[in-house]
Amino acid sequence: MSGANEEPDIPDLPAADPLPRSRWRMQLVWLVPIVAILIGGWLAVKAVMERGENITISFKTGEGLEAGKTRLKFKDVDIGVVETVMLAPDHKHVLAKAEVARDVAGLLVDNTRFWVVRPRISGGTVSGLGTLLSGSYVDVDVGNAAKARRDFVGLEEPPVFASDVPGREFILKSAGLGSLDVGSPVYFRRLQVGQIASYQLDPDGKGVTLKVFVNAPYDRFVKTDTRFWHASGFNMAFDSNGVRIETQSIVSVIVGGIAFESPPDSVEEADAAANTQFELYPTRTDAMKQHDRIIDKYVVNFADSVRGLVVGAPVDFRGIEIGRVTAIHTRFDAQRHSFSIPVEIEIYPERFTSRYQDGRTGGRISDDPRGIANYLVDNGFRFQLRNGNLLTGQLYLALDYFPDAARAKINWDKSPPELPAVPRTLQSLQDSVTRLLVKLNSIPFEGLGNDARTTLRTANALLSQLDTEVVPRAHDTLTSAQTMLDSANTALQPDSALQQSTADAMQELTRTAASLRTLADYLSRHPEALVRGKSGDKP
Incomplete structure (x- = not known):
């Protein structure tokens, strides 16, 4: 029993030394929010680092x-969002702020273009039909x-x-x-x-x-000498081969178009630089006309009507167009009290030279243009x-040789110089008829009529006298003459007494002539017979 109350033997353990508690000691419960904070910070930094560029695009609507x-989108790849x-x-346009991915921020340069893709019909083409479903x-x-x-103005029409795209852009100038x-x-x-990229009205309209x-x-x-012209519709031409109809394509007939080509006799081989300016002509015929580099300006003064002459009418030299009319005016001469019509023209001297002559390709025919003009x-x-067209009455200017033209000189003191002209043929005929009528009006037809009536009365009196006096006497004379002719005819009959007597x-006469020949022959033999007589005769 006593053994039961005794304490067991416990070995002696070392005494523990108490340590002071650290005030910064982290408990496990704080590990979760710390990790969350770190993740959130990393996500925030990543979001900031991955955040794209902000741009502003201005649109009209x-x-x-x-x-x-x-x-x-760029090449159908998403690069940002509005x-x-x-x-x-100012309430005049709309600002769209968009975020663009950082990896394409380098594409945002000064001439980058933006436009809204939606269904469009322009220039005969349809685009943006896919947006009907996708937006x-x-x-x-x-x-x-x-x-x-970073600030852009959006296009209203897609480029x-x-x-x-490889190629070059050119500028064309057109009247319409x-x-x-x-x-x-x-x-x-x-x-x-190619295609038309844009157009705009000139500042001067x-x-x-x-x-x-x-x-x-x-x-x-x-x-550098390429010609551009309107290829819209079709061109109809009449020539020796009949009627010709030319067109570029059915599309150009419907929506229009432009065509270009170099002249057949072009010698230019240099390529035109980008943004070179050309003129856009209305037709291919106008585009392919000879374009002259030398232009001389003159004035031709006309006294007759120029009705039918228009600006742009050709100046012709024996069928060759050597210039055109640029302006038509009226002028009043205060000294002569008369009106005239000065017509301004352009003459192209290069058209008087031939590339077949000494290899020439242009220029003047002489170094003395005034001397040639005076000659x-x-x-x-x-x-x-x-007259250039009898149906429309259009006129043109012709330079030709008129040997009977009055003497004239070029007035080089005027600017531009004035060249002489002659009236057109119809006007000359009218002037001749007018002068003839003036001369006819100067004839005293009334006095001539009175004299003619007096002459007629005298002639009537003479005819009456002839009828009453001369005609009866002439009848008697003719009767006597007829009688004499009858007598002569009777006398000339073969059995008439006159014929027998004759x-x-x-x-x-025949016998007498024979006797004379005999006598002449005898006397020629015996000339003494004229004195003595025949030898057979006695004295």
Whole structure:
């Protein structure tokens, strides 16, 4: 029992030294929020680092734009999203703020372009039909400038070509737009090689400036002397082969187009630089006309009517067009109190030279143009108005040789110099008729009529006298003459007494002539018979 109450033997343990509790000791319960904070911070830093560039794009309207939904695409790849759409402070346009991915921020340069892609019909082409199901989006065309930019003005119309498309852009000047539009085709030998990129009205309102883009490699066919013309519709021409109808394509007939080509006799081989300016002609015929570099301006003064002569009418030299009419005016001469019509013209001296003569390709025919002009005028060359079209009455100016023209000189003191002219043929005929009528009016027809009436009365009296006196006497004379003729006829009959007497007389004359010949013959042999008589006779 006693053993039960005894304590067991416990070995001696070392005494524990108490340590002071650290005030920074972390408990496990705080590990979770710390990890959450670290993850959140990392996510925040990553979000900041991955956050894209913010840009602002200005559009005229907010059509097709929706905050948080409208995407920005480049080559059909999403590169950003429109975050907000709001009105500008001036309430005249819309500002779309978008976020663009950081890895494409380098594409945001000065000439980068933005536009809203939606269904469109322009220039005979249809685009953006895919947005009918997927919705509109903002397309991007990256520029090639070095300067970065974050504020842009969006295009209202999509560009015709992307910036990275090979080719060159050219500028065309035209008097009117016609049926052309952005996207209208550009043709070279009936092959579509480009399109119209844009157009705008000139600041002075006198023309239109167009920009056309010609794709490579066809842009190398645009030379410095290439001609552009409207290829809209079709051209109809009449020539020795009949009627010809020319058109570039059915598309150009409907929506219009532009064509270009170099002249057949062109010697220019240099390619035209980008943004070279050309003139856009209305037709191919106008485009292919000879374009002269030397132009001389003159004035031709006419005294007769110029009705039917218009600005642009040709100046012709024996069938060759050597110039054109540029202006028509009226002038009053206060000293002579008369009106005249001065017509301003342009003369192209290069058309008087031939490329087949000494290899010439142009220029003047002489280094002394005034001397040549004076020589022509001194030798009877004059300008004259002539009918160019009998149906329309249009006139043209002709330079020709008139040997009977009055002497004239060129007035070189005037600017431009004045060249002499002669009236047109019809006017000359009218002047001749007028002069003839003046002479006829100067004839005293009334006095001549009175004299003629007096003469007629005298003639009537003479005829009466002839009828009463001369005619009866003439009748008696004719009767006597008839009687004499009858007697002579009777006497000349073969069996008449006169004929018998005449025959006897002729026989006697014959015998007498024979006796005379005998006597003459005897006397020629015996001339002494004239004194002595015949030898057989006695004295």
